[in-house]
Amino acid sequence: VLDGSCEESSDSDPRHDFEQFCKSRLYELQVFVRSQCADATIVEEVVQETFVAALGAWAKVGAFDNPMGWLIKTARLKLARAMKQAAARNGREISVDLLVYQPFQVPIDDADAAIQLRALVARLSPRQAEVWVLDWLGYPVAEIADLLEIGPNTVRAYRGEARQRMQAMIDDDLKVRESEPE
Amino acid sequence: MNLDQLVLRAVRTKVTELEHVHTRRAVERIKLRYAEAVEAGVDVTAGLDLTDPLHADASVTAQIARAAHLASVGRFTWHEATDEMRWSDEVLTILGYPRGSAETSKTLFMRHIHRDDRDRACRSVREAWTKRSVVRCTFRMLRRDHSVLDVDCHLEVMVDEHDRPSGIIGTVQDVTARERARRQVERLKRRYDTVRTALGDWDSDSGLFTRRRFADELDRALRFGAGAILVVRVEGLDSLGIAARFLESLKEPGDQLGRVGPNEIGVLLAGATWARARRVTEYLVEAIRAQHFITADGRVRARAWGGLVRYPKESQAGSHDLLIDAESGWRRAKAVDRAFIAHSQPVAPHDRQSSYRDRIATALRMDRFTLFAQPILELESNEISRYELLLRVLDETDGPQPPSAILDTAERLDAVYEIDLWVLERAMELLTAVEPEVRLQVNVSGRSLGDARLITEVERMMRRHRFGAERLTFEITETALIGNLTEARRFADRIHELGCQLALDDFGSGHSSFRYLKLFPIDLVKIDGEFIDNLVDSEQDQVVVRALVQVCQAHGVQTLAECVEDEAQLRVLREMGVELAQGYLIGEPQPGVTRGVRCR
Numbered sequence: 001v002l003d004g005s006c007e008e009s010s011d012s013d014p015r016h017d018f019e020q021f022c023k024s025r026l027y028e029l030q031v032f033v034r035s036q037c038a039d040a041t042i043v044e045e046v047v048q049e050t051f052v053a054a055l056g057a058w059a060k061v062g063a064f065d066n067p068m069g070w071l072i073k074t075a076r077l078k079l080a081r082a083m084k085q086a087a088a089r090n091g092r093e094i095s096v097d098l099l100v101y102q103p104f105q106v107p108i109d110d111a112d113a114a115i116q117l118r119a120l121v122a123r124l125s126p127r128q129a130e131v132w133v134l135d136w137l138g139y140p141v142a143e144i145a146d147l148l149e150i151g152p153n154t155v156r157a158y159r160g161e162a163r164q165r166m167q168a169m170i171d172d173d174l175k176v177r178e179s180e181p182e
Numbered sequence: 183m184n185l186d187q188l189v190l191r192a193v194r195t196k197v198t199e200l201e202h203v204h205t206r207r208a209v210e211r212i213k214l215r216y217a218e219a220v221e222a223g224v225d226v227t228a229g230l231d232l233t234d235p236l237h238a239d240a241s242v243t244a245q246i247a248r249a250a251h252l253a254s255v256g257r258f259t260w261h262e263a264t265d266e267m268r269w270s271d272e273v274l275t276i277l278g279y280p281r282g283s284a285e286t287s288k289t290l291f292m293r294h295i296h297r298d299d300r301d302r303a304c305r306s307v308r309e310a311w312t313k314r315s316v317v318r319c320t321f322r323m324l325r326r327d328h329s330v331l332d333v334d335c336h337l338e339v340m341v342d343e344h345d346r347p348s349g350i351i352g353t354v355q356d357v358t359a360r361e362r363a364r365r366q367v368e369r370l371k372r373r374y375d376t377v378r379t380a381l382g383d384w385d386s387d388s389g390l391f392t393r394r395r396f397a398d399e400l401d402r403a404l405r406f407g408a409g410a411i412l413v414v415r416v417e418g419l420d421s422l423g424i425a426a427r428f429l430e431s432l433k434e435p436g437d438q439l440g441r442v443g444p445n446e447i448g449v450l451l452a453g454a455t456w457a458r459a460r461r462v463t464e465y466l467v468e469a470i471r472a473q474h475f476i477t478a479d480g481r482v483r484a485r486a487w488g489g490l491v492r493y494p495k496e497s498q499a500g501s502h503d504l505l506i507d508a509e510s511g512w513r514r515a516k517a518v519d520r521a522f523i524a525h526s527q528p529v530a531p532h533d534r535q536s537s538y539r540d541r542i543a544t545a546l547r548m549d550r551f552t553l554f555a556q557p558i559l560e561l562e563s564n565e566i567s568r569y570e571l572l573l574r575v576l577d578e579t580d581g582p583q584p585p586s587a588i589l590d591t592a593e594r595l596d597a598v599y600e601i602d603l604w605v606l607e608r609a610m611e612l613l614t615a616v617e618p619e620v621r622l623q624v625n626v627s628g629r630s631l632g633d634a635r636l637i638t639e640v641e642r643m644m645r646r647h648r649f650g651a652e653r654l655t656f657e658i659t660e661t662a663l664i665g666n667l668t669e670a671r672r673f674a675d676r677i678h679e680l681g682c683q684l685a686l687d688d689f690g691s692g693h694s695s696f697r698y699l700k701l702f703p704i705d706l707v708k709i710d711g712e713f714i715d716n717l718v719d720s721e722q723d724q725v726v727v728r729a730l731v732q733v734c735q736a737h738g739v740q741t742l743a744e745c746v747e748d749e750a751q752l753r754v755l756r757e758m759g760v761e762l763a764q765g766y767l768i769g770e771p772q773p774g775v776t777r778g779v780r781c782r
Contacts, residue, residue, distance in 0.1 A: 022209045027197075041417070041485060051212045052219065056226035061234075069236035077230070086417075106183055113191035120188075136189070143236050151338060153314045153345070167185045174183060 016062045022051055025068055028137060033075050035121050035129040042082050050075040072134070072147055104173035120166045131155055132162035255355040259340070260288065262349050267291060276333070276356045278326035296322035296330060303335070307350060310337040314347060320357070331358040385441040388426035393505075396440025396448050400501035403452040410459035410492045412449040413442055413508035415516065416470060418484040422447065424475050425484060432469055437462070442505055446512075456492055460524055463490045467521045487515040488522030491529075499528035506534060506591065539597045542588075546604050550576050551585070553608050554771035558623070558742065558764045561756050568621035570657070570764065571609055572771045573601070593629050602630040603639060610647040613654060623655040623685060631658060631670040637677070644680065651681030655706065659687040667701075674702045685742075690730065699737060707734050709760070711745030718750045728758050735759070 029050065033043045050071055054061050061067045104120060107113035121129050134144045141159075145152045219226050256273030260266070267288040274280070277294055295303050299321035310317040317337045322330050334357045342348040385392050391399065403409055416425045422445060429439060429447055442448040449466065451459050470486040489511020491504050499507070511523040545551065555569035575585040592598040609624045630636050644651065656677055658670075674684055685706035686698055690713055698704070709730055713723045727743075734741045743755050746765035755763060 019209060019213075022212060023205055026205050026208055027201075048208070048212055048215060052216045053226045053230060055212065055216045056219075057230070057232055060232050064234040064236070066236060067234075070232075070234055073235045074230055104183075107188070107191060110191050110194040113188055114195045117188055117192040146235055150316055151314075151341065153339070153341065154316055157313075157315050163185060170183050170185060170188070 016067060018055055018058050018062060021062070021067065022055075025071070026051070028068065029071055029075055031137070032072055032130070032133050033079055034118070035124075035133045036076075036079055036126050037083060038122065039086065042079070042086060046075055046079045046082055049078050053078075069143065069147055076130075076148075103176065104170050106174070120169055123169060124162050124165060128158050128162040128165065131158040132166075135159050255353045257351070257353050258286075258291065259352075260350045262347070273354060276325075276331070276354065277323065278329075294323050294325075296324060298322070306335070307337060310339055310350060311347060314339050314341075323354075331356055333357060388423050388441045388447070390426050390430075390447065391438070391440035393440065393442045393448075396438070396442055396450070397501040397505065399438055399440070400448075400450055400504065403450055404493060404497050404501065407453060407495045408493060408497075409450070409452040410454050410456070410490055411504050411508050412451060412459070412463050412466070412488055412490045412522075413505065413512055414447045414449065414466060414470065415443075415487045415489075415512040416445055416447065416484050417486070418482060419475060420477060420479075424477065425470060428470065428473060428475070429466060432466060434462075443509070446509065448505065448508070456526065459490060459492060463488045463522050463524065471521075487512040487520075489513070489515060490522055490524040492524075492526050493528055497528060499531065503531065503534060504528055506538075510537075535596060538591065539600070542592060542597050542600055545575075546600060551601070551604060552576060552773070553605065553612075554773055555622075556764060556771040557769035558762050559768045560762055561752075561760065566768070567619050568623060568655075568762075570623040570771075571605065571612075571625075573605060573625070574771075589627070593627055596629065598627045599630050599633055599636070602626050602636070606640060607643060609654065610643055610649065613649040614647050618650065618653075621653045621655060623657050625657045625659070625687065628659065628670070631673055632667070634669055634672075637673050640677070641680070652683060655683040655685050657685045657687045657708070658702070671701060678703045688744075690726065696733075699733075699739070704737075704739055706740045706742060706762075708742045708744050708764075711765075714743050714745045714751060714755075714765075715747075717754055718748075724754070724758075727755075727760070731759050 026047070029047050030043065033046050037043050037046075053074055054067065054071055061070050064070060104116055107116050121133060124132060130148065131144060134147065135141075135155075139147070141152050141155050144155045148155070216226065256270055256276050258267060258269035258273060260268075265288065268286050269291065273291075292300065303319065303321050306317050306319040315338075318335065319337070320332060320334050323333050325331055333354045335352055335354045337350055337352040339347045340349045340351050384390070384395075390396075400411060414429070416422060419425055422441065426439065426441065426447060429449070433439060433449065436452065437454075438450040438452070440448040440450070449462070451462060454462070467486050467488040470484055473484070474481040475484060476482075489508040491507045491511060493499065493504055497504075507525055507529045510529075511525060515521065515523040552574050554572045554574050556572060557566040558568045558570060559566055560568075573585050573589070575588060589598060589601070592601060605624055606626075609622050613620070613622055626636075656674075658674075677684060683705040684703055685708055686702070686704050687708050688710045689707045690710040699707075707730070709727060713727050713730075717723050717727065731741050740762065741760045742762035742764060743751075743760050744764055746752055746755065746763045746767050748767055752763060752767060
């Protein structure tokens with residue numbers, strides 16, 4: 001769930017304790033990786049591998065102001081590799097299941113709102129999704145640009161596109177529902 | 183509903199106790215895996231950059247330079263103010279010059295871009311400049327020794343301190359090998375597709391029955407009485423072969439195995455009781471999950487799910503239906519995280535069909551299908567004035583993929599009609615949008631040809647979209663399972679009356695070729711790529727093509743050569759009097775229609 005569980009983040013502590021850090025930021029990384037990959041198994045694997053690597057390099061990484069930057073970058077690398085392998089293994093086989101998503105509905109409660117939001121993000125292009133999620137997690141444009149190795153203007157462009165597209169998805173899906181007979 | 187409201191509500195969600203437990207478990211697993219890796223002497227940070235990306239000394243330019251250096255791709259920069267262009271030594275290496283040898287200049291760089299691709303490359307630069315975003319393009323470059331290479335190019339705009347664009351930074355990477363491999367694979371796949379029916383019963387990788395043969399075995403078993411069919415999905419292994427051999431060693435003598443999909447093994451439990459079938463399923467899936475497979479990468483664990491379907495004596499469902507049910511079983515198992523899902527009877531045909539149709543309909547509504555256009559060259563005028571429209575499916579990364587697997591199932595489940603209508607509608611929209619000289623060729627499945635509704639629908643669409651009817655050509659495949667021949671003929675005749683054209687696809691690869699020429703009012707014959715591949719060297723193929731052209735000319739039918747990949751082939755085809763050519767030499771399928779005159 002896109003659940004903003006980074007609220008108990010330990011940013012104030014300059015020397016991060018790995019276990020504490022891992023507990024509080026695991027969701028953040030999951031949210032990010034999920035926005036890039038529909039396969040839950042791959043997501044799980046990439047998140048774990050990234051934290052394992054972080055633990056291996058914690059003497060260095062733990063001393064960064066915000067180690068998340070390094071984790072996000074590493075996760076992107078690992079995810080790209082994992083998706084490539086998965087694609088090679090599956091022989092580019094695609095099933096119709098992957099092509100279909102749930103249309104947006106007015107959420108019944110806050111938890112449902114989180115689920116619906118996640119579904120919308122999944123329908124963005126990978127680039128739009130990663131920019132949107134990082135923006136949503138509170139990263140400033142300059143940092144997003146550094147993390148994704150693109151220019152700040154490009155970040156702004158993707159962010160705008162993502163917002164527009166998501167709002168359009170909401171409007172379209174609700175319109176379709178309204179026009180359907182009871 | 184407003185997006186911001188939704189975001190606000192979503193953020194209010196509290197973390198549940200269950201999620202806390204999950205997190206704690208995950209942290210434990212991470213520590214455990216790290217300990218295991220240390221014990222095994224694995225360097226978990228191997229190949230990773232250990233600097234803080236948020237505090238690198240880094241302007242974007244420096245970062246791209248570093249990344250380019252790491253990946254050994256060439257890099258170039260162009261400054262608007264001075265119109266100066268510089269490039270790194272890697273570019274020289276790619277172009278076949280010794281390092282540090284040549285002057286760097288814009289003209290020199292442009293001269294190395296393949297003449298046919300120069301316009302496109304310039305367009306991409308302009309696009310990056312005006313949109314101020316990253317643009318990726320692939321074009322051909324000429325090496326110093328005049329050999330051609332394919333490069334992948336990323337372009338990004340540099341900005342000065344006032345946020346105004348000041349230049350372009352780009353990377354080029356030699357992807358010739360990759361492109362060649364891709365073309366080779368495509369070619370092999372095409373060949374495989376055409377000769378599939380003649381291929382063997384054994385899958386070379388796994389040593390198991392192929393899906394077709396396995397389905398035959400299943401059909402035979404269906405005649406003898408009740409039993410069950412299991413499909414196991416295996417993920418995480420590079421080759422299904424080891425999993426196949428493993429299952430081979432576990433299965434009981436009477437049970438048969440088959441490779442039913444790229445990562446799927448079917449197990450035919452003929453005559454098994456339901457209790458035994460479930461037991462076997464649980465045992466096999468658990469065994470694969472528990473096994474340490476030895477591969478080149480060391481010991482590897484595989485993920486596995488099963489879908490089990492019981493079939494009764496004299497089952498209404500055929501082998502393909504049962505396989506589809508078992509496959510949707512493992513998909514469901516994967517989705518709900520269970521080892522396997524068992525259906526105690528085949529899914530009702532109506533449900534199977536309608537759930538599949540629903541998914542197709544939703545995919546269509548969600549724009550998950552798209553059309554690519556492959557240019558066709560008129561040899562006489564050397565002009566590209568027609569295109570074949572090819573269906574592509576966007577996968578989860580929005581990358582276009584050939585839809586063969588989806589179409590195959592859709593044809594079997596009679597759900598292909600909606601897709602065909604969608605293609606026709608788009609084709610007609612396109613015809614009204616492009617220049618009036620452009621002709622389009624669309625593929626229609628044999629199933630839909632035999633569907634009486636199709637012609638009425640086409641007539642209605644043509645009234646809605648106004649265009650010269652002769653600009654639309656329907657391609658039909660002789661190997662297609664034409665459902666209802668009488669209906670298909672009626673369709674073909676009516677299409678002709680409306681003024682549209684009819685093309686016969688893959689001519690020469692099936693059995694009833696010449697009969698079709700008499701049956702249908704054909705305007706165009708597409709000579710199968712099988713005869714074109716070795717045309718230059720093979721005298722037999724030359725004889726066949728020459729004869730085909732003569733026959734067609736006698737019938738007043740145009741001829742088109744598929745899969746034309748080099749100039750030599752084109753020369754031979756010209757001599758023989760073939761009128762149209764299609765293939766990678768002319769152009770690959772692309773997302774739009776761009777009309778143009780061939781330079782040579």
